[in-house]
Amino acid sequence: MASGLVQSGAEIDGFTVGECVHRGGMATLWTVTHPGIAVPLLMKIPRVSEGEDPAAIVSFEMEQMILPRLSGPHVPACFGTGDFASQAYVVIERIAGDTLYRRLPDLPLAYEEARGIVTRIARALVDLHRQNVIHHDIKPSSIMFRASGEAVLVDYGLSHHNQLPDLLQEEFRLPYGTAPYMAPERLLGVRNDPRSDLFSLGVLLYFFTTGVRPFGETETLRGMRRRLWRDPQPPRRLKADYPPWLQEIVLRCLEIEPVWRYPTSAQLAFELGHPGQVKLTARSEKLKHDPCSTVLRRRFNRDLSTPRPKLDVAAQLASSPIVAVALDTEEGSSALNEALRVTAERILKTLPSARLACINVLKLGRVTIDRTLDEQGHNKHIDRMVQLRHWAQPLRLDESRLTVHVLEAIDPAAAITEFAQVNQVDHLIIGARQDSIKRTLLGSVSAKVASEAACTVTVVRPPRLAVLAKQDTAGDADRSIGPPGVF
Incomplete structure (x- = not known):
């Protein structure tokens, strides 16, 4: 069927043509229906009459090749294509509303x-x-x-x-x-x-x-x-x-x-x-x-x-990912945070266009009224932002590549996972503390994040020697710290 003969009521490969809703410089758009497809549809037909721009044909061929390979909410779903031997077309879902x-x-x-x-x-x-x-x-x-x-x-x-x-x-x-x-x-x-x-x-x-x-x-x-x-x-x-x-x-x-x-x-x-x-x-x-x-x-x-x-x-x-690292700013987390820094540094050294987001979660009580100031009268949110920047200082990143974020949430794992999803994070680094009865019964934050996040997750434990040094009441200050373990 020649493109110029397409009319309302015609049938093309099982699609019934409705009204023409747009006539563009390179193609026309028609509403169509199909007995096996419930969603509203549009059929795009190229203009190939005598005197039309030859680029219209080539660009339509590109669209025919590309659209069927795309998926997701940010592209129109493709339901069929036709070649130039009979009738060239592309059938896509009709998005409600205007451009x-x-x-x-x-x-x-x-x-x-x-x-x-x-x-x-x-x-x-x-x-x-x-x-x-x-x-x-x-x-x-x-x-x-x-x-x-x-x-x-x-x-x-x-x-x-x-x-x-x-x-x-x-x-x-x-x-x-x-x-x-x-x-x-x-x-x-x-x-x-x-x-x-x-x-x-x-x-x-x-x-x-x-x-x-x-x-x-x-x-x-x-x-x-x-x-x-x-x-x-x-x-x-x-x-x-x-x-x-x-x-x-x-x-x-x-x-x-x-x-x-x-x-x-x-x-x-x-x-x-x-x-x-x-x-x-x-x-x-x-x-x-x-x-x-x-x-x-x-x-x-x-x-x-x-x-x-x-x-x-x-x-x-691949050369320019967004990397996020989730940090604990509470006392006693220095060994783990050092292990996280070593891991982050290794990743960033190979990716000079990557950017780093440092995250901390200010945990809120489920039923209690939370105070914004600590016992010394300092703003908790600001203090933690300063601590995150201090943690990142040894990485010597350009300021345009570094941001710090203090999230307030009842559920830290959910907050970290949501941050990673909303901000298109490619790689999330999070620390895992030592085993405890509470974590065994309730599950750790790192385990929840690793199981639920849509991006790559690296879980880091502090070096074993650092843990032993912390537990050593004699305080062996000369004991060396080994590389972090990555799970």
Whole structure:
């Protein structure tokens, strides 16, 4: 059946065509039903008539290859595809509601609302990148939200899959995408760097908080190439009340070189989730464009304008994990905390782009009224944050790679597990104390975390020699401490 003959009431491979709900530049969208599928469905059909853009066919082939391989709440479920020999189509679930494009008349949004929206999109990108896909067309009309709150990324015709042929790269020399949101390296033919999506998300965050696109509306290739050397106007120049932490995040996303951006979408989502701990640099204070000397250096520096080999998606994510370590700040935990530090140091030494989150749980009583001050009148929360930073000092991490978090909870194991899930933690390190009757009967925090956390968990015990030294009433100060045991 030719695409141009598709009409309401037609049947294609068991799908009954309903009404046309959208006519785009590359495809049309139709409602369809199927007797064996209960959820609302859409059928996407490419425009392949005489005179249509040939890129429409290639991008549709990419979408046909990629969509069936994706899963999870952040992508539309795929229920079928058809080839070009009879009728090309993709059938996906119909997400209720409108795309984020509907919010454009409301811009600029309140900072907190925009932060919440972009945080959810960043988490969706975490899921997508972990499935080896770079979207390459992050923009308001490509983003929807489920009733449960998760962001859903749609339209994969321009996407890159790390394990599939990149037909757009092979068949076209010009970059395809939405000009205002396109990352600079895309203009150089680089399509395998997931940080390109972070640039596009930075454009969206800039736009939604200022009401102005950072690079204007230009559609010419010459105009787009300016972003290889010219930075955008700092948001604080447009809005005097723009928060420094937000400008820090936006301008880091919009860095010209991918290596200067956040290494992963998970790390960006982490920053957005903890604005009070964003490390402020000169970016946060900028009120003007970079000086002409910097712009000229970028423009005529061949190293900055020449494509270079990039890590693939999986390698980029693996080299930049979020590592969390759960610490006990109570007296008598020094040997265990030292063992935790040794373990964390070993992991971080091999991962220079990793970030570390130090966690402590301030346990609340189930029926008692908890006091915020200790017996000396010190704030418990602040004291523990100071202790966490003191613990991390020997690691000598850059402040942009370190955050400290004091969680208040009745159930420490549940609090740690929830923190790891919400913040996309890749590797959690937690200590296990010595055996006791209470822990045997009720179960240890480390055992619960290890069994329930969705990430990798390393459980560390203090070195045996350190435990013996602690129990030695003679106090053998010269006794050495061996390496921690990892379970």
